[in-house]
Amino acid sequence: MRLNTDRIEKLLQDGVRDTVYPGAVWAVGDADGTYASGAVGLLDPTRPDEPMRPDTVFDVASLTKILAVWSSIGTLVEDGKLPLDAPLGSFWREVEGYPLADVTAHHLLTHTAGVPLRASLKALYGTDSQDIRDGVLHEALHRPPGEAVEYTDRAALILGYLVEHLFDQPLDKVAASRVWEPLGMTETRFGPLPPRVKARCAPTELDEVTGEHLKGIPHDFSARLLGGVCGIAGAFSVLDDVVRFLRYLLAPATAAEKPGFGTGWVEESLQIHTGGLAPPRGLFWHPAPGCSPMDDVWVHYGFTGTGMWVSPKQSRWAVLLANKLYYTREREPLTALRNSYRTLAFLPG
Numbered sequence: 001m002r003l004n005t006d007r008i009e010k011l012l013q014d015g016v017r018d019t020v021y022p023g024a025v026w027a028v029g030d031a032d033g034t035y036a037s038g039a040v041g042l043l044d045p046t047r048p049d050e051p052m053r054p055d056t057v058f059d060v061a062s063l064t065k066i067l068a069v070w071s072s073i074g075t076l077v078e079d080g081k082l083p084l085d086a087p088l089g090s091f092w093r094e095v096e097g098y099p100l101a102d103v104t105a106h107h108l109l110t111h112t113a114g115v116p117l118r119a120s121l122k123a124l125y126g127t128d129s130q131d132i133r134d135g136v137l138h139e140a141l142h143r144p145p146g147e148a149v150e151y152t153d154r155a156a157l158i159l160g161y162l163v164e165h166l167f168d169q170p171l172d173k174v175a176a177s178r179v180w181e182p183l184g185m186t187e188t189r190f191g192p193l194p195p196r197v198k199a200r201c202a203p204t205e206l207d208e209v210t211g212e213h214l215k216g217i218p219h220d221f222s223a224r225l226l227g228g229v230c231g232i233a234g235a236f237s238v239l240d241d242v243v244r245f246l247r248y249l250l251a252p253a254t255a256a257e258k259p260g261f262g263t264g265w266v267e268e269s270l271q272i273h274t275g276g277l278a279p280p281r282g283l284f285w286h287p288a289p290g291c292s293p294m295d296d297v298w299v300h301y302g303f304t305g306t307g308m309w310v311s312p313k314q315s316r317w318a319v320l321l322a323n324k325l326y327y328t329r330e331r332e333p334l335t336a337l338r339n340s341y342r343t344l345a346f347l348p349g
Contacts, residue, residue, distance in 0.1 A: 003028060005036045008344050016041035020333045021305050023052030024322035025239045028345045030315050031250035044203055054239050057201040058321045059219055061302030064235035065156040068175035070284040072163045074261025075178050081166055092165060098138045107145045108155040109283040110273045114143040115154040121222050129226055149277045153232040160231020172229045178260045183248055185241035191218045191228045193236055202323035204304050219304055219325055239321060242308060246317035249310050270298050270312060288342055297346055307338055318345035
């Protein structure tokens with residue numbers, strides 16, 4: 001494959017120049033390996049002698065939903081332990097008799113469950129983790145299931161709880177044993193990070209309490225409230241581990257030959273499951289903006305500035321990890337750059 005790496009490097013260097021992010025790492029490849037990769041900018045703008053490196057550790061934010069929750073759900077589905085279309089109340093005692101009982105895992109994976117949109121867990125349920133869990137699993141729905149596509153972090157939080165229920169283990173233990181360790185993702189873990197790993201972690205947003213940028217601690221308040229581990233966010237990873245994960249998605253093997261979820265789960269997830277509702281959604285993945293269904297490019301983003309794309313049709317993947325949250329919570333500065341990067345990665349020339 002011919003890839004215009006010069007244009008990619010210029011695009012990403014321009015992002016550093018325009019203070020979209022302090023630095024970024026990237027890679028593009030297929031099931032067999034990496035076509036090209038690189039690193040631009042600085043780990044921390046206040047330390048000009050410390051460049052961004054391929055082994056920089058990133059708070060991957062909502063990529064946690066894919067790396068931990070979606071993948072763990074996939075192992076349950078392929079093991080026959082989770083029927084996607086069964087009402088949760090039919091097999092999960094914690095939600096029996098509550099509004100969530102009529103919701104399915106399929107509703108949650110497509111963001112059509114009708115669960116509440118953004119709201120502070122602490123304000124609603126306090127700081128005790130069991131009170132939060134009970135509150136989330138017993139709350140009223142925002143609208144009837146299947147009525148509309150509305151992205152909400154609550155879907156991932158509930159699915160994370162479901163994973164814990166069905167495995168009878170914490171989410172971090174499930175993700176590590178069923179996904180990360182079998183794939184050789186040795187540097188992917190939930191935070192907070194130990195000091196030796198924290199030292200090479202890209203800082204994110206400014207903590208108004210300490211006056212310092214968060215480093216090795218999840219930026220997401222819900223994840224911090226829950227001790228660093230939840231379905232919404234909280235995972236940290238490095239470029240090489242995300243590459244291993246994306247290569248695995250494209251590897252031509254059956255579920256029996258794979259250590260966790262298999263080809264069937266990937267194929268099922270990377271297709272439209274929302275019918276005529278908009279925006280279209282797969283199972284936790286969605287079509288890349290600006291791409292037609294014929295392009296078959298699927299994406300998931302993280303609020304800190306991370307993103308990964310995969311196209312089974314083109315047998316290609318791409319990843320971009322950045323710490324844009326160091327500068328701003330505004331989404332727009334990174335949106336155009338991400339779209340341009342995706343174009344260069346999947347439509348080279």
